Amino acid sequence: MRIRAITVFIPSDPRSVSRAGDLARAAREALDSAGYEVQTLRLALPPPEPSVRPEDFLGYAREWEAMAREAGFDYLSLGPLGSLAPSIPRLFAETERTFAALILAEREAVTTAARIVRENAEVAPDGFANLRFAALAGVPPLCPFFPAAYHDGGPMALGVATEAADLAVEAARAAQDPVAALAMLQAQVEAAGRRLADLLRPTVAAFAARFAGIDFSLAPFPDPERSIGTAIELLSGVPFGEAGTLAAVAGLATAVQGADFPRTGFCGIMLPVLEDAVLAQRAAERRLRLSDLLLCSAVCGTGLDTVPLPGSVSAAALARVLEDVRALSARLGKPLTARLMPIPGREAGDPIRFDFAYFAPSAVMAI
Numbered sequence: 209m210r211i212r213a214i215t216v217f218i219p220s221d222p223r224s225v226s227r228a229g230d231l232a233r234a235a236r237e238a239l240d241s242a243g244y245e246v247q248t249l250r251l252a253l254p255p256p257e258p259s260v261r262p263e264d265f266l267g268y269a270r271e272w273e274a275m276a277r278e279a280g281f282d283y284l285s286l287g288p289l290g291s292l293a294p295s296i297p298r299l300f301a302e303t304e305r306t307f308a309a310l311i312l313a314e315r316e317a318v319t320t321a322a323r324i325v326r327e328n329a330e331v332a333p334d335g336f337a338n339l340r341f342a343a344l345a346g347v348p349p350l351c352p353f354f355p356a357a358y359h360d361g362g363p364m365a366l367g368v369a370t371e372a373a374d375l376a377v378e379a380a381r382a383a384q385d386p387v388a389a390l391a392m393l394q395a396q397v398e399a400a401g402r403r404l405a406d407l408l409r410p411t412v413a414a415f416a417a418r419f420a421g422i423d424f425s426l427a428p429f430p431d432p433e434r435s436i437g438t439a440i441e442l443l444s445g446v447p448f449g450e451a452g453t454l455a456a457v458a459g460l461a462t463a464v465q466g467a468d469f470p471r472t473g474f475c476g477i478m479l480p481v482l483e484d485a486v487l488a489q490r491a492a493e494r495r496l497r498l499s500d501l502l503l504c505s506a507v508c509g510t511g512l513d514t515v516p517l518p519g520s521v522s523a524a525a526l527a528r529v530l531e532d533v534r535a536l537s538a539r540l541g542k543p544l545t546a547r548l549m550p551i552p553g554r555e556a557g558d559p560i561r562f563d564f565a566y567f568a569p570s571a572v573m574a575i
Contacts, residue, residue: 401469
């Protein structure tokens with residue numbers, strides 16, 4: 209298990225940035241000393257104040273990115289942008305490490321989000337700018353995973369996002385049956401979650417900040433031994449997408465959510481197609497469909513994530529997918545996100561490969 213991110217949440221006050229950087233580094237030192245590998249330090253803001261005008265927004269964003277980098281953060285989240293959202297494609301063209309989101313509160317927001325995804329696809333090679341944008345449905349503040357992260361407007365807070373799919377793989381391989389594997393996983397998650405909290409609380413208290421908690425989601429890395437797809441297939445005994453997949457995903461979610469530790473964010477099962485070796489392979493084999501991912505979202509984690517789509521997909525088709533995500537979140541009362549990635553010049557079934565350590569080779573999925 210690794211730590212995907214230490215995320216510090218602050219008000220939109222430049223005077224807070226330096227102290228937030230000191231807190232993030234102190235938290236990293238506490239985890240490093242206990243043997244945990246921390247991948248990134250991240251800074252999250254609340255949505256911009258109404259006083260930030262559209263004509264001033266890009267300058268506002270560039271200044272915050274510069275301050276975040278100077279304070280030692282790897283990435284910055286500006287949070288859900290509301291009326292400023294149409295500026296997101298240009299924002300991504302003019303920044304390198306800034307993330308943003310839009311809340312799917314109503315149909316108009318769904319249409320806007322679809323247009324943003326469509327425009328983002330042309331901002332960077334291979335549609336990569338959409339990695340920094342998510343449409344959010346029912347996602348509360350203080351989630352440490354990007355692009356969903358945003359501050360609640362209160363005092364400074366710290367949260368931790370895990371990369372813990374390997375725990376599920378280890379449990380599935382070690383146990384004699386799925387029931388035993390899930391019990392083992394729940395015990396591991398609870399022990400690790402409590403230990404992380406014990407390590408971080410003194411540091412957070414020393415900075416007079418809040419400890420938001422741990423998002424102990426089973427996020428993968430594109431390696432078979434750190435693949436949530438591997439764990440699901442070990443539990444179900446079938447390739448991802450066949451009958452039995454949903455039960456395995458639900459079982460993993462129950463194990464994580466049954467563990468007792470200070471939590472924030474999703475605390476579910478993440479199924480990011482391009483970040484998972486097995487899911488990426490199943491997409492290339494055309495075993496994995498968009499409908500499979502939506503179905504799994506009903507019983508587990510975070511929605512549609514890093515889904516490679518045809519470069520020719522229309523904004524109208526994207527809006528229909530986003531409306532499904534919004535409806536599922538509203539009907540079930542659960543947080544979901546959508547991070548859709550149209551790939552310019554590619555159509556369904558075309559192979560894709562990225563020069564990016566967090567993405568596995570795959571193929572474009574049909575919409």
